[in-house]
Amino acid sequence: MVSVTSEASRSRSKKVCVIGAGPAGLVSARELRKEGHKVVVLEQNDDVGGQWLYQPNVEEEDPLGRSSGSITGELKVHSSIYSSLRLTSPREIMGYSDFPFLAKKGRDMRRFPGHKELWLYLKDFSETFGLRDMIRFKVRVEFVGEKEEEDDVKKWIVRSREKLSGKVMEEIFDAVVVATGHYSHPRLPSIKGMDSWKRKQIHSHVYRVPDPFSNEVVVVVGNSMSGQDISMELVEVAKEVHLSAKTLDISSGLSKVISKHSNLLIHPQIESLEDDGRVIFVDGSWVVADTILYCTGYSYKFPFLESKGRIEVDDDRVGPLFEHTFPPCLSPSLSFVGIPRKLIGFPFFEAQAKWIAQVLSGKSFLPSSDQMLQSVAEFYRSRDLAGVPKHNTHDIADFTYCDKYADYVGFPHLEEWRKLLCLSALNNSQENLETYRDSWDDHELLQEALQSSHFTNLNS
Numbered sequence: 001m002v003s004v005t006s007e008a009s010r011s012r013s014k015k016v017c018v019i020g021a022g023p024a025g026l027v028s029a030r031e032l033r034k035e036g037h038k039v040v041v042l043e044q045n046d047d048v049g050g051q052w053l054y055q056p057n058v059e060e061e062d063p064l065g066r067s068s069g070s071i072t073g074e075l076k077v078h079s080s081i082y083s084s085l086r087l088t089s090p091r092e093i094m095g096y097s098d099f100p101f102l103a104k105k106g107r108d109m110r111r112f113p114g115h116k117e118l119w120l121y122l123k124d125f126s127e128t129f130g131l132r133d134m135i136r137f138k139v140r141v142e143f144v145g146e147k148e149e150e151d152d153v154k155k156w157i158v159r160s161r162e163k164l165s166g167k168v169m170e171e172i173f174d175a176v177v178v179a180t181g182h183y184s185h186p187r188l189p190s191i192k193g194m195d196s197w198k199r200k201q202i203h204s205h206v207y208r209v210p211d212p213f214s215n216e217v218v219v220v221v222g223n224s225m226s227g228q229d230i231s232m233e234l235v236e237v238a239k240e241v242h243l244s245a246k247t248l249d250i251s252s253g254l255s256k257v258i259s260k261h262s263n264l265l266i267h268p269q270i271e272s273l274e275d276d277g278r279v280i281f282v283d284g285s286w287v288v289a290d291t292i293l294y295c296t297g298y299s300y301k302f303p304f305l306e307s308k309g310r311i312e313v314d315d316d317r318v319g320p321l322f323e324h325t326f327p328p329c330l331s332p333s334l335s336f337v338g339i340p341r342k343l344i345g346f347p348f349f350e351a352q353a354k355w356i357a358q359v360l361s362g363k364s365f366l367p368s369s370d371q372m373l374q375s376v377a378e379f380y381r382s383r384d385l386a387g388v389p390k391h392n393t394h395d396i397a398d399f400t401y402c403d404k405y406a407d408y409v410g411f412p413h414l415e416e417w418r419k420l421l422c423l424s425a426l427n428n429s430q431e432n433l434e435t436y437r438d439s440w441d442d443h444e445l446l447q448e449a450l451q452s453s454h455f456t457n458l459n460s
Contacts, residue, residue, distance in 0.1 A: 012361040014174035017158050021135050022050015024338030025179035028353040030129050035357035041135040042160050048126045051183050052119040055079045063202040065186035080183050080205040085115045088225055092449045093418045096346050100455050112437035138163040145306035154333045175333045185301040193273035200291040210237045216290035219279050227295030235264045242287050244270055253433030316391035320376040328372035332359040342397040355409040417449040
């Protein structure tokens with residue numbers, strides 16, 4: 001009886017390539033191996049962490065992060081994290097379901113720690129679960145494409161290059177999981193005069209520290225969390241900081257910051273950039289700037305993927321993808337982890353990884369290709385009807401969806417305390433932008449969280 005079971009499980013075991021060793025790739029590797037698959041993780045950097053592996057040296061990168069000069073369309077720098085960046089969510093909600101993000105003595109014990117602490121958490125995760133032996137570091141994926149089918153079995157050719165030796169490897173896999181992240185390739189606005197403006201223009205992708213902007217007049221484009229954070233940092237060294245936002249209907253937290261700093265001013269969107277250095281805003285006001293810093297977000301790009309047009313990125317809508325994970329025509333042998341934004345990332349990536357691992361081993365089943373395509377079409381229609389721009393297709397911002405998704409795989413729903421701590425931090429940041437990471441009033445919720453099984457079952 002035992003031999004039959006092991007034989008069956010062996011036949012379901014797949015050789016799987018995971019691209020990327022960041023938060024999505026690491027948990028994918030763990031779940032795939034747990035399900036009995038043979039896993040190879042290809043990672044272009046020299047350590048785990050993905051976006052959270054801080055890269056201080058950005059001199060080689062194009063200031064606007066344009067990768068057109070590169071044959072493969074890849075950037076030289078992957079991480080977009082700046083030196084002072086701290087988490088915008090409390091650490092309690094960040095951890096994977098069975099590996100809480102604990103404060104450790106001798107490290108950054110703050111509830112909203114700096115980026116290095118999250119990187120150390122990911123290192124701890126990979127070491128605790130023995131993931132490093134699956135990872136090949138300093139290897140860049142250059143091509144992923146279908147191998148001609150034999151016996152109706154889809155396989156994938158993965159071509160990669162060792163960054164140091166230049167040695168190229170070509171391998172065949174039963175399945176590929178793309179976990180390359182989405183905070184590397186700058187999304188830039190189209191502004192009249194932008195290409196001919198002679199002064200300094202950079203994207204926040206290459207922003208690291210405020211010192212180079214000392215005594216400058218800086219226009220920060222984009223009122224996102226990073227735009228606000230960077231503006232608050234620049235205002236201490238720059239002569240003036242002009243924050244250009246899509247709407248002047250700003251949070252009371254940002255309003256408090258602006259009223260506190262006479263050299264921080266808010267403007268509507270930019271109308272044009274002029275040869276004499278002027279930045280003209282749509283309300284007719286203008287300023288002569290030394291630097292324009294674009295905090296305008298990031299785009300999805302998969303320059304290595306040859307899908308023959310069956311997966312496309314259209315204005316940052318990656319599709320068609322069933323539940324942001326499986327391309328109907330190429331599932332389940334190709335999948336994506338970590339595409340959705342504006343959700344509690346790590347538990348969601350874990351649910352995605354479990355689903356993919358179980359589908360590949362035959363424990364779970366997907367709907368038919370037609371049903372999946374229909375589901376995607378209905379989802380797009382619902383987004384259109386809700387007035388959501390196409391480039392925000394993957395911005396979820398919905399706990400209900402996370403729970404619905406978990407049901408596909410029998411993954412637990414998000415704990416109530418996790419949802420409430422998330423909302424509490426969000427509301428606090430809206431009111432108290434400068435202080436919310438160090439001053440909060442969610443102590444009762446925090447105690448409830450710390451007494452939950454997520455934190456108390458550590459030895460089980």
